[in-house]
Amino acid sequence: MYKELVLNNDPKAIISETIRTLRTNLQFASVDKKLRTILITSSVPGEGKSFIAANLAVAFAQGGTRVLLVDCDIRKGRQHYIFDSHNQKGLSNLLLENVWEKYPEYIQETKIKNLSVMFRGVTPPNPSELLASEKNKELIEILKNHYDLVIFDSAPVNGGLTDSLIMSTLVDGVVIVSVAKETPKSLLNTTKKSLQNVNANILGTVLNRASESSKKYYGHYYG
Numbered sequence: 776m777y778k779e780l781v782l783n784n785d786p787k788a789i790i791s792e793t794i795r796t797l798r799t800n801l802q803f804a805s806v807d808k809k810l811r812t813i814l815i816t817s818s819v820p821g822e823g824k825s826f827i828a829a830n831l832a833v834a835f836a837q838g839g840t841r842v843l844l845v846d847c848d849i850r851k852g853r854q855h856y857i858f859d860s861h862n863q864k865g866l867s868n869l870l871l872e873n874v875w876e877k878y879p880e881y882i883q884e885t886k887i888k889n890l891s892v893m894f895r896g897v898t899p900p901n902p903s904e905l906l907a908s909e910k911n912k913e914l915i916e917i918l919k920n921h922y923d924l925v926i927f928d929s930a931p932v933n934g935g936l937t938d939s940l941i942m943s944t945l946v947d948g949v950v951i952v953s954v955a956k957e958t959p960k961s962l963l964n965t966t967k968k969s970l971q972n973v974n975a976n977i978l979g980t981v982l983n984r985a986s987e988s989s990k991k992y993y994g995h996y997y998g
Contacts, residue, residue, distance in 0.1 A: 779826055779857045782833040783887055794827075797981060798834040804948060804978045811919045812946040813978070816929045816939040817953065818966040820851070823983040824952040828928035829857045835924055836889035843882065843922040845893045847942055848930040849902045852895035858885060865896030870905045874914040891922075902930075906941045915945050932966045943975035950978050955985040 777783055782791045801810060815828040825848070832844040846852035847866055855862040860883065869881045882891050899905060918925045927946060930938040943949050949970055953963050963980070970977055 782830050794830045794834045810947045812925045814927045814929050814946045814949045817931045818933050818962045819931050822952050822954045825853050825928050827952050832926045841889050841923040843891050843925045845927045846895040847927045849895045855894040862894050865894035867896035867899045870910050874910050903937050940973050948976045948978040951980045954983050
């Protein structure tokens with residue numbers, strides 16, 4: 776069941792402990808204001824943002840937090856693969872509806888206690904416009920009031936897409952996923968500057984796929 780969700784399948788693994796550490800760091804990331812919405816992004820595709828977002832959602836859910844994981848990478852999101860489900864309808868479809876009346880129909884319960892998901896839906900011709908719409912802003916406020924935490928799995932920042940930059944202005948904080956010894960520092964700096972230019976609250980960076988032999992864990996979190 777859910778083979779990529781290591782916290783559910785192997786809770787004692789090193790990577791599971793690392794994800795729980797990330798959860799703890801995020802819980803202390805904002806002293807004055809509780810984080811209700813977190814965006815997970817990366818510089819480019821293939822850095823593991825969806826894997827991190829899904830397992831982080833599991834970690835919070837296992838800690839007793841009512842979590843909704845939203846796949847807002849409506850171009851190439853893969854949360855429906857991670858949760859062994861279909862993608863017949865999701866966020867993109869909902870944003871064409873009356874979001875207040877219809878949003879419960881687009882949320883799916885998972886086999887993990889306290890964790891629900893909303894998949895990306897069909898790929899529309901105008902992803903950025905949908906994410907920048909008043910309906911999306913309204914939806915985020917609705918979801919915040921119905922869940923303890925909403926985690927958004929967003930598109931990569933670089934590559935000419937504005938999706939994550941738009942979403943970063945609507946959430947409480949952003950986490951950037953990068954790959955050890957693969958993501959160039961210059962590219963990571965570009966991602967950071969792009970987010971800073973829209974006044975995003977960058978919570979930190981997850982260094983994914985770090986060497987277990989040298990680091991003693993799979994990934995690391997830099998505040």
